Amino acid sequence: MFPIANNVRAEREARGMTQSELGAAIGLTRQTIAAIEQRHYSPSLEAAFRIARLFGTSVDALFQWDEGVSG
């Protein structure tokens, strides 16, 4: 698990979007969105900004550093 926690699933579900729709909107595959939500992949800064802009929120609000897994 990567040390960056995120609220992507909650924000996506709150907007009634599927993983495929979110991926298509920001140029990522459905598998990558699933991996981000499950913390199996940390997105690039550009992808993080794209997701945050799409949800109308900030990167800070969407992604948090998890001290518990940072090692």
Add this chain to the structure above:
Amino acid sequence: MSFRYKSALLSLISMALVYGCFFVSVMVQRHGDGHANPVVQLGGAILALALIQIVGNLIIAGTSSDKYSAPDERERAFDRKATTIGYYVLIVGALAGIATLHLGFSGPEIGYAVLLAIVVAECTRQAVFLILHHRAA
């Protein structure tokens, strides 16, 4: 499973099978009394591999909804890492190929060693790509 995952799996399996058969055949001939032309055998292996890859990828594309999508940043990262590891394997294989000179191997055998290094490096690249995909799924 994505189109690229299935395509990499096909590449790995087909390369291992086709070149595995080719190298086994070469070994058998080296230690036996076979008379098959190795150049013809290699040509046949390359043609068989191309045919398997073309037909296999057409079938995979027909069953994948993401066949036209470009690789995203995650897949490109997997590809970079797999290529880096495959490159190291190729370097080790090339050095091993050079080392065969000191073992008294002749021209064609050095050629086989170089070909083996290329095949193993490519199989490693595909295998690492698949492992990274699988671990991050």
